[in-house]
Amino acid sequence: MRVDFAPGRALAIARKEVRHVLRDPFTLALALGLPAALVVFFGYAIDFDVRDITLVVRDSDQTRVSRQFAEIFASSGYFRTVEPSPGSGVLRELDTQRASGVLLIEPDFAQRLGGGKTAEAQFVLDGADNTRASAILGYLPGILRSARRRLLGDVPAERVSLATRFLYNHELNTRWFVIPGLAVIVMGLLAIMLTALTVAREWENGSMELLLSTPVRPSEIILGKLAPYLGLGLVGAVFIYLTARLGFGVPFRGSHLLYLLLSLLFLTASLAQGLLISIATRQQQLAMQLSIITGLLPSLLLSGFVFPIESMPVFFQYFTSILSQKWFMMISRGVFLQGSGLSDLARPILGLGVIALFLLAMAAKRFKRDLEP
Amino acid sequence: MNRTILAFLRKELSQSLRDPRMRIVIFLLPIIQMTVFGLAISTEIRGIRLAAVHAPADAAARQLADRFYASGWFVPATGSGQDPYRLIASGRADAVLVAPTGGLTKALGRGPASLQLLVNATNATKARSIESYAAAIIAGETAPDRPGAPQPGIELDVRILYNPAMESSIFMVPGVMGMILCLVTIILTSMSLAKEKELGTFETILSAPLRTWEILLGKTLPYFLLGLADAVLVLAAAVIIFSVPVRGPLWMLALASVVFVAATVGVGTLVSTIAASQQQAMLGSFLFLFPAVLMSGLMFPIENMPPAILWVAQLNPLKYFVTLMRDIMLKGGDGRVFATNLSVLVLMAAAVGAASYRRFRQRLN
Numbered sequence: 248m249r250v251d252f253a254p255g256r257a258l259a260i261a262r263k264e265v266r267h268v269l270r271d272p273f274t275l276a277l278a279l280g281l282p283a284a285l286v287v288f289f290g291y292a293i294d295f296d297v298r299d300i301t302l303v304v305r306d307s308d309q310t311r312v313s314r315q316f317a318e319i320f321a322s323s324g325y326f327r328t329v330e331p332s333p334g335s336g337v338l339r340e341l342d343t344q345r346a347s348g349v350l351l352i353e354p355d356f357a358q359r360l361g362g363g364k365t366a367e368a369q370f371v372l373d374g375a376d377n378t379r380a381s382a383i384l385g386y387l388p389g390i391l392r393s394a395r396r397r398l399l400g401d402v403p404a405e406r407v408s409l410a411t412r413f414l415y416n417h418e419l420n421t422r423w424f425v426i427p428g429l430a431v432i433v434m435g436l437l438a439i440m441l442t443a444l445t446v447a448r449e450w451e452n453g454s455m456e457l458l459l460s461t462p463v464r465p466s467e468i469i470l471g472k473l474a475p476y477l478g479l480g481l482v483g484a485v486f487i488y489l490t491a492r493l494g495f496g497v498p499f500r501g502s503h504l505l506y507l508l509l510s511l512l513f514l515t516a517s518l519a520q521g522l523l524i525s526i527a528t529r530q531q532q533l534a535m536q537l538s539i540i541t542g543l544l545p546s547l548l549l550s551g552f553v554f555p556i557e558s559m560p561v562f563f564q565y566f567t568s569i570l571s572q573k574w575f576m577m578i579s580r581g582v583f584l585q586g587s588g589l590s591d592l593a594r595p596i597l598g599l600g601v602i603a604l605f606l607l608a609m610a611a612k613r614f615k616r617d618l619e620p
Numbered sequence: 621m622n623r624t625i626l627a628f629l630r631k632e633l634s635q636s637l638r639d640p641r642m643r644i645v646i647f648l649l650p651i652i653q654m655t656v657f658g659l660a661i662s663t664e665i666r667g668i669r670l671a672a673v674h675a676p677a678d679a680a681a682r683q684l685a686d687r688f689y690a691s692g693w694f695v696p697a698t699g700s701g702q703d704p705y706r707l708i709a710s711g712r713a714d715a716v717l718v719a720p721t722g723g724l725t726k727a728l729g730r731g732p733a734s735l736q737l738l739v740n741a742t743n744a745t746k747a748r749s750i751e752s753y754a755a756a757i758i759a760g761e762t763a764p765d766r767p768g769a770p771q772p773g774i775e776l777d778v779r780i781l782y783n784p785a786m787e788s789s790i791f792m793v794p795g796v797m798g799m800i801l802c803l804v805t806i807i808l809t810s811m812s813l814a815k816e817k818e819l820g821t822f823e824t825i826l827s828a829p830l831r832t833w834e835i836l837l838g839k840t841l842p843y844f845l846l847g848l849a850d851a852v853l854v855l856a857a858a859v860i861i862f863s864v865p866v867r868g869p870l871w872m873l874a875l876a877s878v879v880f881v882a883a884t885v886g887v888g889t890l891v892s893t894i895a896a897s898q899q900q901a902m903l904g905s906f907l908f909l910f911p912a913v914l915m916s917g918l919m920f921p922i923e924n925m926p927p928a929i930l931w932v933a934q935l936n937p938l939k940y941f942v943t944l945m946r947d948i949m950l951k952g953g954d955g956r957v958f959a960t961n962l963s964v965l966v967l968m969a970a971a972v973g974a975a976s977y978r979r980f981r982q983r984l985n
Contacts, residue, residue, distance in 0.1 A: 273896075277903045285910065292929045293920050295745045316774070341781055342954045344947075365775050374780035375946045377663040377791035379921055384778070385752045388759075391776055398774065407684070407724075408734045409758045411751045413741035414708055424744045440906060444899050451819075528641065531898040532811040535905075536645045539803055540653065543909060544796075548657050553919045555746055557667040557714075563660035581711070584742045591710055 256463050260471025264445070268475065278441060278479050282433045283486035286426060290495050293425045297382035302326040303346040305337065312357035312398060316368065319394045320350060325386050337371055347373045348383060360398060415500075415584045426497050427583040428552045430487045431576045434510070435517045436542050437483060441476045442521030443538035446614075450529040465614040469607070473518050480514040491583075500586030509578050509592075512599055516571040519606035526613045546572040574599040624830055628838025629845075636808065636846065646808075650800045650850055651857045657796045658789040658862050665749040669697035671707050674719035681724040684735070684758075685717060693753045708740045715739045715750050782950040789862040794945035795918040797854050798938050801877075802884050802912060805847040806905050809888025813839055814901035817892075832981050840885050847881035868953025876948065876958075879965045880941040886972030887937070893979040912938045940965050 268275055304317040321328045329346055332339070340346045351369040353359075360366040370387065374380045416423050449455040458468065488506075491497040499506075521538055528534040548554060549563070550572035556564055567573045574595040581587035581595075589596070637643055672685035688694045697713035704716040718736040720727045727733035737754050741747035783790045816822035825835060855873070858864045866873065887908055895901035915922055916938045925933060933939060940961045947957045 271897070271899065273900050274903060277907070281903075281907070288911070288929070289914060292915065292925050292933075294924050295920050296924060297921050298924050338781070342951050343956055344954070360774070367775050367777065369777045369779065371779045371781060374783035374786060375791070375950045376917070377783065377786055377788060378919075380780060380783075380786060381663055382921075384780075385749065387776065387778065388752070388756055391774065392759075394774055407728070407758055408732060409737055409754055410734055411737045411739060411754070413739050413747055413751075414705070416741035416744055416747070419741055419744040419747055421744045424742060436906070436910070440902060444902065448898070530639065531902075532636075532808070532815060533639065533642055533645060535811055535898070535902045536642075536804075536807050539807060539902075539906070539909065540645065540649055543803070543906075543913065544653060544657070544799060547913060547919065548661055554661045554663065555665060555743065557669070558662045558665050559660045560662075563656075566660070577711075580742050585709060585740075587709070587711075 252464060252466055257467040257471040257474070260463065260468055261474045264472055264475045268479065275479075278437060279482055279486070282430075282437060282483040283490045285433050286429050286487050286490045287494060289429055290422055290426050290490070293421070293429075295382075295421050297379050298325060299327045300325055300348060300379075300383055301329050301346045303331045303337075303340045303349045304328055304352070305331060305349060306352045307354040308352050308356040310357035312360060313352045316352065316356070316394055316398060317350060319397060320390060323386065323390050323393075325383075325390075341371065341373045344373075347379065422495050423497050423584060424580065426491045426495055427579040428550075428576055430484070430491065431513070431550070431572055431579050432546050432552060433487065434480060434484055434514065435546055435572050435575070438476065438480045438514050438517035439521040439524075439538045439542045440535075441479065442472065442518045443524050443534045444531050445472050446522065446525035447529055447531045447534040451531055465611055469522065469611055469614060472522060473515070476518050477511065477514055480518065481511065484510050484514070497583060499583055501582035502588065505589065505592075506579075506582045509575070509582075509596065509599070512596075512603055513571060513575040513578075516599060516603035516606055519603060519610055520571070523606055523610040523613065526610055526617070545570055549573070550576050552576060568598060569602070571599055571602045574602070622834065624834045625838050625841060628834075629842050632812065632839065632842035633846075636812075636842070646804060646846060646850065647853060650804060650854050653800060654793065654796050654854055654857060655861055658792050658858075661792055662788045663791065664786065664788075665746050665753075666693055668694045668746075668750055668753070669712070669714045670694040670717060671697040671702075671704070671713040671715075672717045672719075673702075673704050674717075675723050678719055678723040678725050680728055681717075681719040681735075684724065688717065688754070688757055691753065691757055704738050708738060713740075714746070715754070717754075790864055790950065792918070793858045793862055793864045794949055795916055795942045797851070797858065798880070798941040798945060799913050799916065799918075800854060801847055801851055801881060801941075802938055803909060804850055805843055805881055805884040806888040806891070806909060807902075808846065809840060809843045809885050810891040810895065810901040810905045811898055812843065813889065813892035814895050814898045817895075818897050826983075832977065836889070836977060836980055840889050843888070844881055844885045847885060848877065851877040851881060864949060866949050867951065868948035872948045872953045872958055873945075876941065876944040876962060876965075879962060879969055880937060880944075883937045883965055883969035883972060886969050886976060889976040890972050890979070893976050893983070912936050915939065916942050918942065935968075937965055937968050940968075 302320060306313050306317055320326050332345060337349045337351065340349055349371040351371065353367045356366045356368065372380055372383055413419055446455070449458065492499060520541070524537045524541070525534050528537060546552070549567050550570055556567055556573065559567070577595040578592055578599070581592055636646070670688055672681065674681035689696060697707065704718055707713040707716055716738040718738060720733055720735065724733055724735065737751070739747045739750050780786060813822070816825065859866060888905065891904040891908065892901050895904050911932070915933045915936050922933045922939065944958065944961045947954055
């Protein structure tokens, strides 16, 4: 069977879909306003620094030196000392979440230090929350170094010193890294949800039967259903861009045209994912379950948004390649912060393109199968 | 038991579970998801691609680079010996160690030498870890959680409680469990009522001689039970697959799950009483789920958020459930922590329950 594509028919489907969206102001307002609102909210909210770590000091030495040592922890800016609860052990402090860490100073701390021996202290850390625990572990060497400098005074100069230069984000502003990533998550999820119900709804309401009895071709339906949401998603993306640039001062070092085109590609992939779910399920409740399950958690946890992909086991470094969000995450951060061009981004662009094409083809194929009894 | 409720129960359960695909979504996907996230995610930064730029004859620089690679955090980047900035810009290296001009070996002969480390700071948190790892390696120290040569002067012995090996799965699983329960129950509940509204069958139910509470309970109890079944499944999978410890009493775990699922089913019901169509129910649920998942404390610490945002985070039932799960599973269930977090969840469940009931009655009158 030859597929003859008539733009007029696709346009008619698109017009119907636009009218459907316009009739539902709640959905329209969410589609347009939600992306920027989420980026503003979480742009402010997300902060990876761990500060105000509650610390209980149990000083068995009670000398000037031991108090000085404890004071170095308190004045580091990371810790906030809290009073030990009377009569309870170290474990109780952590069990009851009164403290995240306990510093135990041994009775002969000052004596040993004065006598040129190694003074001992113990740091007990709440390991129930890995992100917090690893942040605290990262602070300890620096604190210990400054304690040695202050209490011993004669630390030999290191033979090799390190001058670190942070490229692309000199001040390590976490917002610069969070916001281009948040843009990916929000755009992707919204796009999946916009199309996830379109076809399933028509099956449930019975209007799909009507549509099928007309001469409209599958490719026309798919295009007609994608195009309006592509426009809607793009407006959302522009809002996000403006929020990032004007609201948070995130630098944009790459090409605007490239970013626009790749945003379109990413939106297409996400919309196609929603459409495929919709076509395959024919049922709104299931479509929604699947779109949130395949959309929300994987894009937050496996796209490299917070947890770097390079730190995953090798299998998952490859496995995550099926997520369009992973590729667009690389593109978004690259274009925003690094000013990456076409050649730098060849791999992510290829990955994203393959996923978009695959999802579109799958959607068209499933749909055609539905049409031909 | 009330006959109406039983009838509802039978109808809702058979409606949700009739479709085999739905059975997969409700019972199998949660386990798969938890397994994937538990295995994949690591909170420790590893596999940092490091390139060392130095002259081939520079033995000291090469030795130092080897120390980086031997640490386990760094792996060699492909294509060293090029322009260091290009290596980072092209994404082939995350960090580049640049020896001083003339070579490190020569510089050391003259006295203390300085090396440059270029770090791709596109990911600011990762950049910070790279710097602290590098500083530790340069200083000849080992990380505090790895036993090493004691430093003269002051020795700090670090002990990590509850999860000494800092295994990611032990940290992730209680959180992911809450997320999955939240997703499944809220979507099921919110869509089920919205669907009846969309199809017009809701009017039929309303016109039947049923009490408000009967309808409400009949529409929510089945999803509450499905949620609990999921809780048991996911928990069992967590214990079997990841050997996540359960150090606290089981009744605490059960009570916490019951109250949490009641709260999330309540949220789903509230969403569905407001939404007019399934599309709106879906967007409404998303509006709750997205912030709830992000502010669960799993991805970034919530304690440091600005005060205005912090109180929004205090309204997140997921946050309390994750705290409860960690408290019970890892810490053995401290009574005070359990009581406070559970009572907040009870209050939340009561509040959303009452709100849905009121909205429901408004519709009836």
